[in-house]
Amino acid sequence: MLSETDLKEIERKLRAWEETCLRGALRAKSERKKKFTSTTSSREVKRLYTPLDVADIDYLRDIGFPGEYPFTRGIHATMYRGRLFTMRQFAGFGTAEDTNERYKYLLENGQTGLSVAFDLPTLMGRDSDHPLSRGEVGKCGVAVDSLKDMEIIFDGIPLGEVTTSMTINSPANVLLAMYIAVAEKQGVPSTQIGGTVQNDILKEYIAQKEYIFPPEPSVNLIVDTMEFCSVWGKVPKWNTISISGYHIREAGATAVQELAFTLADGMAYVEAGIRRNLPVDKFAPRLSFFFNCHNDFFEEIAKFRAARRIWARYMREEAGAQNPRSWMLRFHVQNAGCSLTAQQPLVNIVRTTIQALAAVLGGCQSLHTNSYDEALCLPTELAVTIALRTQQVIAHESGVTHVVDPLGGSYYVEALTSQIEKEANEYFEKIKEMGDGSVLDGVIEGIKRGYFQKEIADSAYEYQKRVESKDIIIVGVNEFATEELEVPEILYIGPEVEERQIARLKKVREERDEHRWRESLENLKAAADKGENTLPYILEAIKAYATVGEIMDVLRELYGEYTEPVII
Numbered sequence: 001m002l003s004e005t006d007l008k009e010i011e012r013k014l015r016a017w018e019e020t021c022l023r024g025a026l027r028a029k030s031e032r033k034k035k036f037t038s039t040t041s042s043r044e045v046k047r048l049y050t051p052l053d054v055a056d057i058d059y060l061r062d063i064g065f066p067g068e069y070p071f072t073r074g075i076h077a078t079m080y081r082g083r084l085f086t087m088r089q090f091a092g093f094g095t096a097e098d099t100n101e102r103y104k105y106l107l108e109n110g111q112t113g114l115s116v117a118f119d120l121p122t123l124m125g126r127d128s129d130h131p132l133s134r135g136e137v138g139k140c141g142v143a144v145d146s147l148k149d150m151e152i153i154f155d156g157i158p159l160g161e162v163t164t165s166m167t168i169n170s171p172a173n174v175l176l177a178m179y180i181a182v183a184e185k186q187g188v189p190s191t192q193i194g195g196t197v198q199n200d201i202l203k204e205y206i207a208q209k210e211y212i213f214p215p216e217p218s219v220n221l222i223v224d225t226m227e228f229c230s231v232w233g234k235v236p237k238w239n240t241i242s243i244s245g246y247h248i249r250e251a252g253a254t255a256v257q258e259l260a261f262t263l264a265d266g267m268a269y270v271e272a273g274i275r276r277n278l279p280v281d282k283f284a285p286r287l288s289f290f291f292n293c294h295n296d297f298f299e300e301i302a303k304f305r306a307a308r309r310i311w312a313r314y315m316r317e318e319a320g321a322q323n324p325r326s327w328m329l330r331f332h333v334q335n336a337g338c339s340l341t342a343q344q345p346l347v348n349i350v351r352t353t354i355q356a357l358a359a360v361l362g363g364c365q366s367l368h369t370n371s372y373d374e375a376l377c378l379p380t381e382l383a384v385t386i387a388l389r390t391q392q393v394i395a396h397e398s399g400v401t402h403v404v405d406p407l408g409g410s411y412y413v414e415a416l417t418s419q420i421e422k423e424a425n426e427y428f429e430k431i432k433e434m435g436d437g438s439v440l441d442g443v444i445e446g447i448k449r450g451y452f453q454k455e456i457a458d459s460a461y462e463y464q465k466r467v468e469s470k471d472i473i474i475v476g477v478n479e480f481a482t483e484e485l486e487v488p489e490i491l492y493i494g495p496e497v498e499e500r501q502i503a504r505l506k507k508v509r510e511e512r513d514e515h516r517w518r519e520s521l522e523n524l525k526a527a528a529d530k531g532e533n534t535l536p537y538i539l540e541a542i543k544a545y546a547t548v549g550e551i552m553d554v555l556r557e558l559y560g561e562y563t564e565p566v567i568i
Helices: 004-028 058-061 096-108 149-154 172-185 202-208 215-231 246-250 255-275 280-286 299-319 345-361 380-395 411-435 437-447 452-467 495-512 514-531 535-543 547-560
Strands: 086-091 115-118 162-167 195-198 242-246 287-293 331-335 366-368
Touching: 058 149, 086 096, 086 162, 086 380, 096 115, 096 149, 096 380, 149 172, 149 495, 162 172, 172 195, 172 215, 172 535, 172 547, 195 242, 202 246, 202 255, 202 452, 215 242, 215 255, 215 280, 215 535, 215 547, 242 246, 242 255, 246 255, 246 287, 255 280, 255 287, 255 299, 255 411, 255 437, 255 452, 280 287, 287 299, 287 345, 287 411, 299 331, 299 345, 299 411, 331 345, 345 366, 345 380, 366 411, 411 437, 437 452, 495 547, 514 535, 514 547
Parallel strands: 086 115, 086 366, 115 162, 162 195, 242 287, 287 331, 331 366
Antiparallel strands: none
């Protein structure tokens, strides 16, 4: 920190600069706007940042060194000099065969990790032949009904050599059990597989709305995952939750709301684990995070740096974790799908590049870059290849991976990091107040009151007003538009996908061992009714070729289904 004398001298020089150099420049030509704000979060930014803006920041206390508490500068001492971020492109569509083919294509082209997108029926825990599934099978992701589908998806892909992320929430333990069973069939024990299951149900009530059960039993199922994988050591290399701000941001949240609500959900899961008497240092090192990266370059970088610092302080000072790995916030980033446009879709390549660069400068552990046709369809092979090449150029040609936290020490970035941390802490206090001091109870109470939903809706409304007034410029939409609509090649999922999927599902039901199948579901029901950890029984049912819908229906009968409150 600079001395008081140094700061006063800088302040004197700053005023002199404003009176002479700046005033002359403004007299000659006014600035483009009266007020400059952050693109997405309506935060006013100053014209110039100096040491005066970081005078309250203590380097050792607040910034420190990479790989050391509070991890503001990154969780690894060497960062990308030691290992590049994992290039984990989100993919999945149609049938299991279609997705298997796309995965092999991506791996052949340099992708370093797999990420599974499931279709809506699977996300909602329904089989492909359910009446509510009609017209949605294989459309927004791959259709998975039984272990047979998962066997085909990963056919010829050695699960002991790749890591896989699965974006699934209410039925998360069902799909995780399928992955374990497929690995075992390949001869890979569950102790050797690595990956992530999203398994973040609280953000579903807040933003994405793909939930089934009420919050309380849903959180208990997540604690089952933490206990089974980490505490019991059945799948020790698996990240049991990917606590997700991505969907919160896509719903219209600001950067601070995304950060605060996401970390509050993470704190809630930690509390839930502790309430079950799970040792925090057994399960916390396997919690991971998933953030959005929007257009405001510096705000996003500061958001990621603030997230690491907030999480480290919470885990050490409030959760009582002793293991430094429990303090580390590890996170995946996907660039903002909501920022990509159907108009002039090739311009999305530029947006994706800027957002991906911010994610890397912010210190992400893995990254997904959206394809330029995101606003129109699931990605074609050309679009997904360009998205992957974007990551590869950043990693190997830009030079930004040579230095750890290259923007650390920037007056603007450090001031913005601290400002975001302060604003997030204000949200944590509101959440704790709703829960009488408990973040877990506060989050659940906030969901039931519609607090989070209203905060996000208000922010989305304000953002849209700024777009319509052209306070925010979106190239090709409200400025620099063209009359012709550019439509690239579209990936079309036809009705034959649903027909093939239902036919396979019917065959699985006909060929499975009826006695083993029925007994496994009865065992699951009994265990869930007694409050036992459900995952061993779900795994038993999966190996008996029980379907996603059948397993979830057993739990629906016990837990019921959640109805969202009306927000006034």
